[in-house]
Structure formats: C-alpha cells, structure tokens
Amino acid sequence: MNAPAIRYVGQPLRRREDLKLLTGKGRYVDDIKLPGLLHMAVLRSPHAHADIKHIDVTKAASAPGIRRVLTGKDLAGKIGPIVPNWIIPGSKVPIRPVLAIDRVRFVGECVALVVAERQTAAYDAVNLIEVGYEQLAAVVDEEAATRHGAPQLHDNVPGNITTVYKVRGGDYQKAAREADQIISLRIVNNRLIPTCMETRCIVAEPNPDGTLTVYIGSQVPHMHRRWIAETVGIPEHRLRVVAPDIGGGFGAKMHLYPEDLLCPYLARELGAPVKWWESRSESHQSTSHGRAHTETIEAAIRNDGTILGMKVETLGNAGAYLSNMASGGPTVNTINFGTGTYRIENYEATSRVVVTNSVPVDAYRGYGRPEAAYIAERTIDAVARHLNLDQVEIRRKNFIQRGDFPHRPYGSTGVMFDSGNYQGCLDKALAAFDYEGRSRERDALRRDGVYRGIGVAAYTHMCGMAPSRRLSLIGFDRGGWESARVSIDSSGRATIYSGSMSQGHGHVTSLSQIGADVLQIPIEHIDVVQGDTRQVQAGHGTFNSRSMAVGGSSVHVSSERIVAKAKKIAAGMLEVDEKDVAYSAGTFSVPGTDIAPVTFAKVARMAYVGHRLPDGMAPGLDETVFYDPTGMGSPSGVHLAYVEVDAQTGIVKVLDYVAVDDVGTLINPLLAAGQIHGGVVQGIAQALYEEVDYDLESGQLLTGSLLDYAVPRAEQVPNITSLFQETPSPTNPIGVKGIGESGSIAAPPCMVHAVLDALSPFGITHLDMPLTPPRIWSAISAARTGAVR
Amino acid sequence: MTDIDCRLHAVTIEINGARKRLEVEARKLLVHLIRDDLGLTGTHVGCDTSQCGACTVEIDGHAVKSCTVLAVIADGASITTIEGVSQSGAALDPVQAVFHEHHALQCGFCTPGMVMSVRELLKTNPHPTEDEIRHGLAGNICRCTGYHNIVRAVEALASKGGE
Numbered sequence: 001m002n003a004p005a006i007r008y009v010g011q012p013l014r015r016r017e018d019l020k021l022l023t024g025k026g027r028y029v030d031d032i033k034l035p036g037l038l039h040m041a042v043l044r045s046p047h048a049h050a051d052i053k054h055i056d057v058t059k060a061a062s063a064p065g066i067r068r069v070l071t072g073k074d075l076a077g078k079i080g081p082i083v084p085n086w087i088i089p090g091s092k093v094p095i096r097p098v099l100a101i102d103r104v105r106f107v108g109e110c111v112a113l114v115v116a117e118r119q120t121a122a123y124d125a126v127n128l129i130e131v132g133y134e135q136l137a138a139v140v141d142e143e144a145a146t147r148h149g150a151p152q153l154h155d156n157v158p159g160n161i162t163t164v165y166k167v168r169g170g171d172y173q174k175a176a177r178e179a180d181q182i183i184s185l186r187i188v189n190n191r192l193i194p195t196c197m198e199t200r201c202i203v204a205e206p207n208p209d210g211t212l213t214v215y216i217g218s219q220v221p222h223m224h225r226r227w228i229a230e231t232v233g234i235p236e237h238r239l240r241v242v243a244p245d246i247g248g249g250f251g252a253k254m255h256l257y258p259e260d261l262l263c264p265y266l267a268r269e270l271g272a273p274v275k276w277w278e279s280r281s282e283s284h285q286s287t288s289h290g291r292a293h294t295e296t297i298e299a300a301i302r303n304d305g306t307i308l309g310m311k312v313e314t315l316g317n318a319g320a321y322l323s324n325m326a327s328g329g330p331t332v333n334t335i336n337f338g339t340g341t342y343r344i345e346n347y348e349a350t351s352r353v354v355v356t357n358s359v360p361v362d363a364y365r366g367y368g369r370p371e372a373a374y375i376a377e378r379t380i381d382a383v384a385r386h387l388n389l390d391q392v393e394i395r396r397k398n399f400i401q402r403g404d405f406p407h408r409p410y411g412s413t414g415v416m417f418d419s420g421n422y423q424g425c426l427d428k429a430l431a432a433f434d435y436e437g438r439s440r441e442r443d444a445l446r447r448d449g450v451y452r453g454i455g456v457a458a459y460t461h462m463c464g465m466a467p468s469r470r471l472s473l474i475g476f477d478r479g480g481w482e483s484a485r486v487s488i489d490s491s492g493r494a495t496i497y498s499g500s501m502s503q504g505h506g507h508v509t510s511l512s513q514i515g516a517d518v519l520q521i522p523i524e525h526i527d528v529v530q531g532d533t534r535q536v537q538a539g540h541g542t543f544n545s546r547s548m549a550v551g552g553s554s555v556h557v558s559s560e561r562i563v564a565k566a567k568k569i570a571a572g573m574l575e576v577d578e579k580d581v582a583y584s585a586g587t588f589s590v591p592g593t594d595i596a597p598v599t600f601a602k603v604a605r606m607a608y609v610g611h612r613l614p615d616g617m618a619p620g621l622d623e624t625v626f627y628d629p630t631g632m633g634s635p636s637g638v639h640l641a642y643v644e645v646d647a648q649t650g651i652v653k654v655l656d657y658v659a660v661d662d663v664g665t666l667i668n669p670l671l672a673a674g675q676i677h678g679g680v681v682q683g684i685a686q687a688l689y690e691e692v693d694y695d696l697e698s699g700q701l702l703t704g705s706l707l708d709y710a711v712p713r714a715e716q717v718p719n720i721t722s723l724f725q726e727t728p729s730p731t732n733p734i735g736v737k738g739i740g741e742s743g744s745i746a747a748p749p750c751m752v753h754a755v756l757d758a759l760s761p762f763g764i765t766h767l768d769m770p771l772t773p774p775r776i777w778s779a780i781s782a783a784r785t786g787a788v789r
Numbered sequence: 790m791t792d793i794d795c796r797l798h799a800v801t802i803e804i805n806g807a808r809k810r811l812e813v814e815a816r817k818l819l820v821h822l823i824r825d826d827l828g829l830t831g832t833h834v835g836c837d838t839s840q841c842g843a844c845t846v847e848i849d850g851h852a853v854k855s856c857t858v859l860a861v862i863a864d865g866a867s868i869t870t871i872e873g874v875s876q877s878g879a880a881l882d883p884v885q886a887v888f889h890e891h892h893a894l895q896c897g898f899c900t901p902g903m904v905m906s907v908r909e910l911l912k913t914n915p916h917p918t919e920d921e922i923r924h925g926l927a928g929n930i931c932r933c934t935g936y937h938n939i940v941r942a943v944e945a946l947a948s949k950g951g952e
Contacts, residue, residue: 014889014890014892015889015892017897018888018889018894018897019881019889020897021894021896021897021900022881022885022888022889022894022897022900022904023831023871023872023875023881023885024829024830024831024832024870024871024872024901025831025872026831026897026898027830028830028833028898030824030830030833030834031824031830033828120814120816124793195932196896196898196932197833197835197841197843197896197898197899197930197931197932197933198833198835198896198898199835245896245897246896247833247835247896247897247898247899248895248896248898248932248933250932279837280835280836280837280838280841281837281838503896504894504895504896504897504933505895506895670892671892673892674892674895674933674934674938677934677935677936677937677938678895678932678933678934678935679935680935681935681936681937682932682935705836705837705838705840706836706838706840706841706930707838707840711930711932713923713926713927713930713936714922714923714924714926714927714929714931714936714939714940715920715923715924715926715927717935717936719919719937719940720935720937743935
C-alpha cells in the first residue's frame with residue numbers, strides 16, 4: 001500500500017525563519033562587523049536646484065582619522081553614470097553622476113563623501129566640507145514642471161518630459177460622440193516614502209583573492225551584482241553580492257543608488273572594508289519615493305451606468321533623474337491597466353514622465369498598479385455618484401465577466417488578464433461585510449448626525465513580468481525568468497537555491513512547502529538558500545509579486561526533475577520498468593506486487609555512489625531550472641471599508657475592512673493573509689495619513705523625518721478580515737498568482753470611497769489623498785458655508 | 790569650527806545579567822553602546838527621532854527606547870535586551886512564542902523592540918482591551934504586518950494568562 005501523499009501547499013504553516021528573528025539573531029547588513037572596517041558618510045545638497053561653484057575639502061581632509069575625501073570631480077570618468085534598467089523606448093535619459101559635479105538637482109543629492117576610521121569621525125568631517133552654491137529656481141510639482149517657462153533640469157530633457165507613452169484601444173472619440181454624458185475628474189496620487197523599517201546599508205569588503213564582496217539589503221541580489229560590476233568596472237564573476245536578512249523592501253531596495261557604487265569603489269581603492277549606513281532622515285531625502293502622479297480623466301457614459309470609453313492623461317513625477325525603473329511605472333504599469341476590472345472597449349491614454357527637483361521616484365509596492373486601480377475605481381465611483389447609482393451594482397454591471405477570460409481589455413496587445421471571477425469576490429466580500437446590514441445602519445445613523453460611509457474597490461493587475469522575450473519590447477533590460485536549483489544530498493535531504501529574495505515574505509517556509517509536495521519529503525528535510533550570488537546560481541529577485549508565481553514555479557519544476565530522475569534510478573533498484581513505479585511520501589514502490597519498496601534516501605545515496613544507475617545516466621541528484629513563464633497571472637479582488645467621519649474634527653475612524661483576494665492556488669494562507677494585512681495598511685496609510693510634502697517655492701523637503709511623515713501606528717488602523725478565492729492561474733504549473741501588492745493596490749480607492757460616502761450628506765464628491773482631518777474639516781466647512789449661502 | 794569632545798567616560802552596566810565596564814564618549818547613545826560596544830545587534834536602529842521603537846530595551850525592568858538615553862546616563866543600570874529575555878537559551882519567552890504562533894512578524898526588524906513593548910504592556914496591564922493594546926504599542930512602528938497579527942498575538946497571550 002502506498003503511503004498517503006505529503007501535502008504542505010495550502011497549509012497555514014508557521015514560519016521556519018521566525019526563531020532567529022524573534023531572538024535578536026537576525027543578521028541585517030548593519031549587524032555585520034568586520035575588522036578594519038572604514039565608514040563612509042555623504043555630504044548632501046541642502047538646495048533643490050543650484051550650481052556648485054566651489055568645494056573646499058581641506059579642513060575635512062585634515063581632520064583626525066580621515067582616510068579619503070572625494071567630490072564629484074574626483075570621480076568623474078572613474079565610476080558611473082547611474083543608468084536606469086527600464087527605459088521606455090524613446091525616453092530621454094538624464095545623465096546621473098554618482099556624486100553631483102556642476103549642479104545639484106534635489107535636496108539630498110550626493111555632493112561629496114568622507115571615509116573615516118570611525119563613523120562619528122566621518123559624520124564630523126562631512127560638516128567641515130565647504131561648498132559654494134549659486135541657487136537656481138526650482139520646481140517640484142509635476143504639473144508646474146511641464147508649464148511654459150518652468151525651470152529646466154537637464155539640457156537633454158526639453159520641457160522636463162523624459163517619456164511620452166500612449167495606449168489606444170477601440171475608438172474613444174466615437175464613444176464620446178455616442179455617450180449620453182461625459183464626466184471628467186482630476187485625481188492626485190500622493191507622493192509616498194516606502195519606509196522600510198531597516199534603512200539602506202552597504203558593506204563592501206575586498207577579499208585576499210582580489211574578489212570583492214558586497215553586503216547589501218537587496219531585493220535583487222543578482223541584478224545588483226550586474227549593475228555594480230558594470231558601473232564600477234569589476235568583472236561580474238569577481239563580485240559577490242550577499243543580501244542577508246532584510247528589514248523590508250517594498251520596492252525601495254531594488255534600485256541602484258550612488259552609495260551602492262561608492263562603497264565597492266572605495267573598498268577596492270583603499271583595500272579595506274567600507275560601510276555606509278543610512279540614517280532615517282537621510283533616507284527620506286535619498287531613497288526613492290513612490291507614486292506622485294496627477295491624472296485627468298474623462299469617461300464617456302450612458303445614463304444607465306454603462307461606461308463606453310475612457311480617456312486618461314497621466315503626469316508621473318520622476319524626481320530629478322530617471323531612477324532604475326522610473327520610466328516604466330507611470331507608463332506601462334499604470335495606463336495599461338487604467339480600465340481596471342471593467343469592460344471598457346474604447347480607451348485612450350497618454351502618460352508623460354516628468355523630471356522635477358525632488359527625490360527620484362520609483363517602485364513602491366504595486367508600482368503603477370495602485371495608480372491604475374485608483375484611476376479605474378475613482379472613475380467608476382464618480383460615475384455612480386453622478387448618476388446616483390448603487391456603487392455595487394454599477395461595478396457588477398461593468399465587470400469583465402467570468403466567461404470572458406482570458407481577456408484583453410480594450411483589445412490591448414500588451415495586457416491579458418489570464419483568469420478571474422470578480423463577481424465571486426464581490427459576493428463573498430459583501431456577505432462577509434454584511435453590506436445590507438451595514439448600509440441600513442449607516443442610513444439610520446446619518447439621521448442622527450453620525451457620518452458613516454461604505455467604500456468599495458475592485459482591482460486586477462498582472463504580476464511576474466514575463467516572458468523574457470516580451471520584456472525587450474518595453475525596454476525592460478532584464479529577463480522574466482527565475483531560477484531554482486534543487487540539490488539533494490546523499491542522504492536524501494534537499495537544499496533549494498532560489499533566485500527569489502525574501503524581505504520578510506517567508507520564502508524559506510513557502511518555497512519549502514512547494515518543494516516538499518513535489519519531492520514528497522518532510523519539510524524539515526529541506527533548506528532554502530537565497531541572497532548570495534556565490535551560492536545561488538542566478539536570479540532576478542523579488543518584486544512585482546513574482547516570487548511564488550515565477551520563483552515558486554521554478555522550484556516546482558526543478559523538484560519535478562529530481563523526482564523524474566530518482567524514479568528512473570528507483571526502477572533500476574527495484575528491477576522493474578519505470579512506468580510501474582509509484583512514488584509517494586518518500587517511498588518508491590511497485591503497486592500490486594510484494595516487491596519491497598525503496599526510500600527516497602536510498603535512491604539519493606545510489607545517485608551519488610553511482611553503483612547501479614541506468615545506462616547513460618550521470619550520477620548525482622541535482623537539478624537547476626531557469627523557468628521562463630509563458631505569461632503573467634492576474635490577481636484580483638474586491639475590498640470593502642466601513643468608516644466614521646467626525647464632522648467636528650474631520651477625523652476618520654476605520655471601523656472595519658474586508659478584503660477578498662483571488663490569488664489562485666494558496667501556498668500558505670497564514671502568510672498570504674499577512675501580506676494582505678500589511679499591504680492594506682500601507683494603502684490605508686496612503687489614503688488617510690501619508691504624504692511627502694515639499695515647499696513648492698524652495699523645493700525643501702518638509703517631511704524630512706518620521707516626526708513629519710505620518711507612518712501609521714497600531715491605534716490608527718483597523719482589524720482586517722482577509723478572505724481568499726482560488727481561481728488558479730493557467731500561466732504556471734502551481735496555479736498561483738502574486739499577492740504582495742494586492743493590499744496597497746485596493747485599499748486607497750476603497751478608503752477614499754468610504755470617506756466620500758460618509759461625506760455625501762454634505763454634497764462632497766471629491767477629495768484628494770491623504771484624507772487628513774484638516775482637509776476633511778475644510779471640505780465640510782466649505783460645504784456648510786455654501787449651503788448657508 | 791568647535792572641537793568635538795571625544796573624552797571617554799567610564800560606565801558600568803549590567804547587561805542581560807552580566808556586569809560590564811566600558812569607556813564611552815559623552816555623546817554616545819545607549820543603543821550604540823549595546824550594538825557596537827557589546828555586539829548585541831538584536832536591538833535595532835530604525836530612525837533618528839525616537840519615533841520607531843526598534844531600539845526598545847528594558848532598563849531596570851521598564852521598556853525604554855535606547856536611542857533616548859545617553860550611554861553615560863545608563864551608568865549603574867540593569868539592562869535587558871532581546872538576547873536576554875529568554876532565560877534558557879533555546880526556549881522562547883511567551884511573547885516571542887505567541888508572535889511565532891500568530892505570524893506577528895514578517896521582516897523581523899521591528900520585532901525585538903515590539904517584543905519589549907509587549908512585555909511592558911502586559912506587565913502593567915495583564916488584561917488589555919484591543920484598544921489598550923493598540924494604544925500601548927503606539928511607540929513602535931511596524932511596516933510589514935499592519936499590526937493585525939501583533940494585536941491578535943497579544944490578545945491570545947493575555948487571555949491565556951487569565952485562564
């Protein structure tokens with residue numbers, strides 16, 4: 001009799017990585033202590049836009065314990081410039097030196113550096129560098145930057161526009177002519193700071209054999225190896241990038257920053273390990289920001305709520321230079337998805353990427369898809385409000401239907417939603433939320449002057465950018481594959497070497513679950529290695545909700561190859577034909593016979609001693625796969641929020657939040673819900689609390705620390721009910737879809753709709769995020785004044 | 790230019806039960822003494838304005854953000870860090886164990902400070918309401934979990950204690 005099959009996928013396993021993190025034994029980059037370690041500190045620009053007239057480093061260089069002081073001129077031609085990795089065809093790319101040379105273009109731009117024997121000495125000496133600046137007019141707002149006469153940032157970027165990207169489907173103009181009405185809106189997607197709790201930190205260490213090791217909290221270790229190698233001028237195979245434990249990434253730790261290059265350069269030059277650690281206040285002015293869009297939208301509608309067409313104009317603020325993926329976010333990632341979960345056949349969208357005197361803007365949890373969902377959802381909500389239609393029914397009416405998949409929205413060639421069941425998510429969410437009951441309660445309380453509101457938002461997107469050959473069409477200079485090596489030792493235990501890179505996601509647990517099910521061995525017999533380019537063969541890392549869909553699939557496929565080879569070896573050991581061998585729970589058997597079974601461990605040993613292998617078979621049990629998906633999976637979902645607005649103070653209290661997300665096959669529901677909780681709270685934070693504030697005249701960053709930038713605390717956010725629907729993706733062997741970005745995509749429009757619903761008695765139909773008490777209070781006051789008048 | 794006072798001052802502290810004597814600059818923060826001089830890197834630095842709570846330790850039995858204390862002021866104090874909360878080495882403190890059970894950590898960076906604050910919260914209020922838990926943890930920022938599972942973990946531990 002066969003042993004029952006091992007099945008871990010779908011189980012809420014507790015994380016295998018927790019113990020070290022709970023006991024303070026996690027190893028983040030700042031925890032790495034090396035003998036003879038030198039410390040780098042960076043002098044940053046205090047001005048948003050200025051010419052550098054002179055720099056005097058004499059005092060700094062003569063301070064005690066100083067090993068090196070360098071300016072942009074010292075490094076010109078030696079390292080850099082920093083080149084983006086995603087360049088939308090036709091983009092004009094500003095030249096970004098590692099240290100500013102003649103001109104600074106944002107507050108926080110690197111101007112000079114000091115290397116010292118102690119960190120405090122480096123900080124002290126930075127303050128001794130004297131820089132003469134001549135200030136120039138600055139512009140930080142994306143609309144202002146495109147106006148005639150605006151300050152110009154780069155000679156090769158006329159009008160401050162680096163990229164123009166257009167999407168067309170159907171005939172919007174015809175739809176507009178046939179429509180009963182056109183409604184228009186202008187929405188702002190507020191600028192955010194990703195705020196990983198661990199700031200960036202880099203240690204570069206020269207090795208005795210002439211190689212260099214770089215420790216960096218990287219979401220994409222192999223990409224960082226390539227970029228650092230290319231930009232600093234180190235043969236890629238001589239560079240080892242190690243990403244140890246990472247204290248959150250959210251997109252911010254997948255770009256190439258000046259400090260990533262300066263530390264390896266200096267370590268090589270000085271022959272000693274060099275470290276740079278980013279303070280939180282430094283982080284706010286040097287690590288990439290997110291979002292920062294302005295959109296104008298037109299919807300051509302029928303009076304029954306049918307949306308015939310949409311027209312979208314996006315301005316995406318890129319900050320002072322094009323960061324790593326910066327031309328792709330406001331373009332491909334945003335306007336391709338602007339019609340959301342709705343069947344809107346006529347679509348016309350244009351995105352412009354704009355440079356301004358501000359911190360470069362790049363990927364932040366969802367990158368473009370939160371902006372897209374905000375476009376689609378704010379539009380349909382505005383239509384419902386305008387026509388006085390039910391917010392649920394208008395969505396149901398316009399949804400892409402279950403039988404429509406695979407679906408290309410507006411006849412798009414670039415976008416295909418592989419699967420989905422939006423109605424299913426909606427119905428499940430409405431039931432869990434008690435939509436009917438809550439609606440009655442809201443209406444009843446409103447009569448007593450209590451302002452509650454219900455918000456709805458639906459979303460879909462595509463995750464795990466692939467296949468590789470398609471990525472060249474959009475200028476994305478990397479592949480879409482992920483690699484996994486499954487190595488079985490001679491006792492039958494497995495090590496998975498994965499190119500994915502956990503930053504708190506729990507890959508040691510989830511990838512083990514996938515591997516264990518295929519290998520049919522206990523999960524305790526599996527280890528997972530990530531984040532070391534000397535150990536892991538190759539990889540693209542973790543972003544774009546790709547780790548389970550692409551990284552997990554590569555583990556699945558390489559595990560299958562292990563089992564296929566083991567089965568051949570087992571057949572030889574059992575002296576039967578391979579097709580008669582069954583495998584389950586670590587045992588190869590011949591069903592219906594009394595042949596004694598052979599264990600996976602014995603087969604593994606045979607693979608390594610090689611005594612009785614089938615003719616022509618190489619020894620060993622070790623498989624490496626580069627898995628390149630044929631397409632991208634489409635996560636989707638419906639979220640509902642219940643809020644109460646205090647009309648006296650403008651304070652919003654989130655009373656309840658229900659998320660129903662379709663992530664295909666669930667690998668680990670406990671971890672999946674954790675991703676939803678975190679993403680939803682980041683989305684609630686965007687809607688209610690967080691915004692990067694710049695002084696529009698001077699370009700000074702006003703939210704320069706966690707004193708001013710409002711990351712939410714426990715008492716500011718609600719409990720979250722996270723439920724799932726499993727519509728398997730046909731694009732990968734596991735059927736899984738990404739989950740990491742779902743929460744931050746759905747929550748902002750959901751929250752805004754809830755607050756607008758609560759404020760509907762005042763006739764307020766639009767507010768821009770974040771919905772802070774002053775903003776709401778002012779809107780209520782204005783509405784009341786208007787009512788009196 | 791003003792000269793920076795780099796003179797060293799003697800400090801004696803008890804750290805996780807062991808007595809240590811160190812020489813530190815007057816400007817050194819306790820968190821840097823813990824991390825750099827004592828090599829206890831489980832205590833983290835997440836900000837520079839005492840907002841995040843990642844550096845929370847126990848000083849004389851009370852949770853304190855160790856970035857708010859100069860090392861010289863800690864002279865004579867008894868300090869417990871995350872490395873010292875579990876007495877027997879392998880076993881977890883009840884707060885650590887319940888965090889594992891309820892998936893109350895993701896990247897783990899805020900976790901040591903959060904564990905310290907939860908210990909303090911339950912010491913002063915063994916049966917907190919959800920509201921009291923959320924307010925009690927207001928000094929610690931977590932960016933990964935959305936706090937949901939942290940609150941569940943604390944509720945579970947508090948109700949277990951009440952049985």
